[in-house]
Amino acid sequence: MSGAETISWTPVRKAPSPLARLFDSKPFLIAICLLPAFGLLAVFLTYPLGLGIYLSFTDTKLGRPGVWVGLENFQYLLEDRVFLNAVWFTVFYTAVATVLKFALGLWLALLLNENLPIKSLIRAVILLPWITPTVLSAIAFWWIYDPQFSIVSYVLVDKLHILSSYIDFLGTPWHARWSLIVANVWRGIPFVAISLLAGLQTISPSLYEAAMLDGASSWQRFRKVTVPLLMPILAVVLTFSVLFTFADFQLVYAITRGGPINSTHLMATLAFQRGIPGAALGEGAAIAVSMIPFLILATLFSYFAIGQRKWQQGGSDE
Amino acid sequence: MAEVSIRDVRKAFGTTQILHGVSVEVADGEFAVLVGPSGCGKSTLLRMIAGLENVGRGEIAIGGRVVNNVAPKERDIAMVLQNYALYPHMTVRDNMAFSLTLANAPKAVQEQKVSRAAEILGLGSLLDRYPRQLSGGQRQRVAMGRAIVRDPQVFLFDEPLSNLDAKLRVQMRGEIKDLHQRLRTTTIYVTHDQIEAMTMADKIVVMQGGRVEQIGAPLDLYDRPANLFVAGFIGSPSMNFLKGTVQNGAFRFGDMMLPLPPGPGGSDGMAVTYGVRPEHWRLDDAGVASIVRLVEPTGSETQVVAEIGGQRVICAFRERVSARPGETLHISPDVMHTHLFDPSSGMRMA
Numbered sequence: 001m002s003g004a005e006t007i008s009w010t011p012v013r014k015a016p017s018p019l020a021r022l023f024d025s026k027p028f029l030i031a032i033c034l035l036p037a038f039g040l041l042a043v044f045l046t047y048p049l050g051l052g053i054y055l056s057f058t059d060t061k062l063g064r065p066g067v068w069v070g071l072e073n074f075q076y077l078l079e080d081r082v083f084l085n086a087v088w089f090t091v092f093y094t095a096v097a098t099v100l101k102f103a104l105g106l107w108l109a110l111l112l113n114e115n116l117p118i119k120s121l122i123r124a125v126i127l128l129p130w131i132t133p134t135v136l137s138a139i140a141f142w143w144i145y146d147p148q149f150s151i152v153s154y155v156l157v158d159k160l161h162i163l164s165s166y167i168d169f170l171g172t173p174w175h176a177r178w179s180l181i182v183a184n185v186w187r188g189i190p191f192v193a194i195s196l197l198a199g200l201q202t203i204s205p206s207l208y209e210a211a212m213l214d215g216a217s218s219w220q221r222f223r224k225v226t227v228p229l230l231m232p233i234l235a236v237v238l239t240f241s242v243l244f245t246f247a248d249f250q251l252v253y254a255i256t257r258g259g260p261i262n263s264t265h266l267m268a269t270l271a272f273q274r275g276i277p278g279a280a281l282g283e284g285a286a287i288a289v290s291m292i293p294f295l296i297l298a299t300l301f302s303y304f305a306i307g308q309r310k311w312q313q314g315g316s317d318e
Numbered sequence: 319m320a321e322v323s324i325r326d327v328r329k330a331f332g333t334t335q336i337l338h339g340v341s342v343e344v345a346d347g348e349f350a351v352l353v354g355p356s357g358c359g360k361s362t363l364l365r366m367i368a369g370l371e372n373v374g375r376g377e378i379a380i381g382g383r384v385v386n387n388v389a390p391k392e393r394d395i396a397m398v399l400q401n402y403a404l405y406p407h408m409t410v411r412d413n414m415a416f417s418l419t420l421a422n423a424p425k426a427v428q429e430q431k432v433s434r435a436a437e438i439l440g441l442g443s444l445l446d447r448y449p450r451q452l453s454g455g456q457r458q459r460v461a462m463g464r465a466i467v468r469d470p471q472v473f474l475f476d477e478p479l480s481n482l483d484a485k486l487r488v489q490m491r492g493e494i495k496d497l498h499q500r501l502r503t504t505t506i507y508v509t510h511d512q513i514e515a516m517t518m519a520d521k522i523v524v525m526q527g528g529r530v531e532q533i534g535a536p537l538d539l540y541d542r543p544a545n546l547f548v549a550g551f552i553g554s555p556s557m558n559f560l561k562g563t564v565q566n567g568a569f570r571f572g573d574m575m576l577p578l579p580p581g582p583g584g585s586d587g588m589a590v591t592y593g594v595r596p597e598h599w600r601l602d603d604a605g606v607a608s609i610v611r612l613v614e615p616t617g618s619e620t621q622v623v624a625e626i627g628g629q630r631v632i633c634a635f636r637e638r639v640s641a642r643p644g645e646t647l648h649i650s651p652d653v654m655h656t657h658l659f660d661p662s663s664g665m666r667m668a
């Protein structure tokens with residue numbers, strides 16, 4: 001050992017500046033990180049929603065501030081046949097379109113989950129309806145449903161000779177309703193199919209092998225393995241699909257504007273119709289507000305449907 | 319109860335030939351282990367026996383019945399997959415009872431079979447848990463339980479222990495062997511771990527590159543490996559190989575001579591490979607001189623890495639060795655336990 005004297009040295013830590021201390025404090029960080037989200041939600045969601053709810057209790061007209069009228073708008077709506085018809089059609093539209101979207105979407109997803117030779121091409125084609133702007137596809141459907149130039153009528157009548165006269169797709173209430181549902185299903189399938197495909201691909205192939213060894217037929221493998229394992233994502237996709245369909249506006253407004261004779265009004269289109277072109281802002285707001293309970297119901301349904309699945313939660317043994 | 323016959327089975331995926339004619343006979347009640355390096359086609363062969371993979375050419379028979387075109391569920395086999403493949407949405411009980419529900423077995427029968435399997439495997443307290451709530455070893459046991467419940471003719475295991483840590487692996491190894499001793503069901507077990515093969519098997523099938531290299535009882539393979547591959551694959555640390563020639567009834571390499579094993583030794587001047595297992599070297603003042611490179615005492619024995627005539631050998635001595643790297647150690651092989659191979663064909667000569 002050399003006799004050099006040892007230099008005594010202790011690490012000195014500089015006292016952190018007040019700013020650094022501020023950024024070290026958790027409550028402050030939480031607050032500052034939440035601020036932008038809260039701001040956005042407040043400006044773009046809470047304010048319009050609050051305003052809408054407020055308006056629904058007034059008799060505001062376009063260009064004329066209204067006065068508080070309590071539940072009068074709602075009382076009026078309860079006796080309004082057009083409104084009741086819109087409620088009924090919204091529920092019908094949502095139910096039928098959702099069932100069809102899920103049946104076809106699941107079928108497509110199962111198909112795409114198999115090893116098809118041109119899988120990626122089909123997958124790209126399936127996405128097309130989704131990436132087309134709604135209004136554009138609405139215009140396309142307008143042409144498809146045109147009384148004189150409809151390609152469907154042309155094929156059925158002039159080419160295949162199955163029908164003798166052109167179909168008036170949008171001229172009668174039931175034709176118009178089904179035409180809208182078909183358009184909505186066409187537009188909604190990609191979302192369902194691609195989401196469910198993603199869900200299917202998380203299911204390990206070895207589970208199917210195990211089930212095969214356990215003696216399950218292909219239907220049993222679908223029922224006992226695929227469906228239960230797909231349930232969580234199915235519930236989420238179902239909720240979104242129901243919400244989107246229920247609140248649909250663009251397709252209907254662009255194709256039929258609620259006609260003929262108000263038979264295809266959804267609650268959303270009717271609210272707009274009454275509120276903006278009809279200038280009865282208060283009443284339009286009341287129609288929009290009456291959608292809220294339905295939407296909450298749908299959300300709650302999925303919340304509980306997802307919460308039920310105990311097997312997803314790992315680790316906890318009670 | 320059933321025997322399994324695999325007769326000249328071949329398999330290709332696309333244009334790549336994976337199995338080149340494999341034939342194995344597994345007797346009724348036997349524990350057969352397929353062992354070989356990764357990618358040699360063990361899983362493929364096992365999946366063909368299970369019916370998850372088509373048999374390309376050749377024949378597979380279970381209990382005398384050719385099953386090439388029989389669906390997996392009709393083969394009366396149970397398979398434990400490498401990742402266990404437990405149904406995540408079913409409890410342990412439902413996982414084990416699944417095959418019985420599919421077969422419409424009465425509730426009482428299901429209950430009885432599941433509790434018997436649970437008892438054998440010590441799963442009684444876990445029956446109401448979901449797979450996510452189990453440890454790796456417990457999952458492994460549930461996968462076995464699922465197989466036991468079915469009372470199959472044949473158990474198939476595909477590397478069931480490779481996901482477990484070393485200690486649990488040793489424990490489960492014992493449990494599987496114990497289970498086989500109790501149930502006496504014909505078992506085919508795939509592993510790439512030669513120690514698992516040695517400790518568990520009645521019969522080992524060593525595979526390489528889609529071919530069977532040797533079939534035999536563990537100690538037969540250890541004592542009389544048929545070729546260089548088996549000699550090097552079975553045993554740990556693996557056999558030492560020295561390259562040299564036969565000269566005057568002895569093995570000559572460099573300027574050193576070692577005695578030949580008894581048996582047909584090959585003609586003078588012939589190139590041969592001489593094999594000695596690490597534990598068959600002994601310290602011998604009259605032996606050949608080796609230069610010590612590394613000494614690794616493990617407590618029960620001492621492993622020494624040394625160099626003889628420029629070739630590296632590993633020796634495992636029972637006695638403690640105090641030599642240091644760079645020193646010279648005189649060693650000689652136990653002649654009764656040496657092996658001689660033809661380096662061109664790789665086959666055993668003596």
Ligand SMILES: Nc1ncnc2c1ncn2[C@@H]1O[C@H](COP(=O)(O)OP(=O)(O)OP(=O)(O)O)[C@@H](O)[C@H]1O
Pocket residue numbers: 331336354355356357358359360361362363509510
């Ligand atoms: N579906 C498949 N398509 C093409 N090649 C495959 C397929 N399955 C396996 N192979 C190939 O077959 C060979 C044997 O595979 P196998 O899974 O039987 O190996 P293994 O002996 O089980 O190996 P490991 O010990 O790694 O599990 C490998 O080369 C693999 O790449």
Ligand SMILES: [Mg+2]
Pocket residue numbers: 360361362476477
């Ligand atoms: Mg494998």
